[in-house]
Amino acid sequence: MSRVVGRSLLLILFAGWFSPAGLAASVSLPHPAPRGTITIIIDDIGYRYTDALALSLPPEVTFSVLPNTPLASELALSGHAQGRDIMLHLPMEAHSDRAQGPAALTSDMYPEAISDTTRQALLSLPFAIGVNNHMGSRLTEQWQPMQALMRTLKAHDKFFIDSRTTIGSVAEQAALQAGVPVARRHVFLDNQLDESYMQGQLDRLIKLARKHGSAIGIAHPHPQTIRFLNQALGSVSQYGVALTPVSQLMQQPSVPVADYARKEARTATTAPR
DSSP, X not given: OHHHHHHHHHHHHHTTOSOHHXXXXXXXXXXXXXXXXXXXXXXXXXXXGXXXXXXXXXXXXXXEEOTTOTTHHHHHHHHHHTTOOEEEEEEEOOSSOXXXXXXXXXXXXXXHHHHHHHHHHHHHOTTEEEEEEEEOTTGGGOHHHHHHHHHHHHHTTOEEEEOOSSXXXXXXXXXXXXXXXXXXXXXXXXXXXXXXXXXXXXHHHHHHHHHHSEEEEEEOOOHHHHHHHHHXXXXXXXXXXXXXXXXXXXXXXXXXXXXXXXXXHHTGGGSOO
């Protein structure tokens, strides 16, 4: 399997994924001191061989890996070796009928089962420093499952990022009550895979970060997304923001979680729920 990942990396290097524009941006004139930080999480990692393309992204970009998937261990190890943050992308029950995948948390589970499943998923990814939800529009609306989840994360010293797949999520409140460091996703970057849409979403993320000090974007390991981010991230500093690992963000004073992302939460139905 490592040979497959290695071949994917060679394709990245020799097929033009590092664009001249991105390289030029890295040697441009000095930019103003950052007025805010953006954190980008690539989740849904673990199923497709093309997910290895994400290894070409700057090491400040975080990987969130689906547990017990064919490439989970391989890509988590490779990402960790690059010095990037690794998270657990924990599947949770959605309002839709889509399958959540291995290690999913569901509303019919007792609190003990939620804790045990979460603990086993964390053990499968020993480099994971935090968790965000995969889908979860149904489960994150329910207080008791979120309490059980947050007690487990507290016991294992992990933070939680609410992917905000529903405006009714109570995950943040449950995390705060349990003493778990928590933040939320503010922008989905690649609900549509055309460059103009992704650029607009990145511009929105930058605007939020400049206004509020920090903002979190979530994207996915689609080849189109990786190509776009490799082209775009090299120039974000000229807009007065810095690309920051999630671990650094979570060490800062509390990230705003309620107000300025409300509009984005209302549009969350376009993302996997």
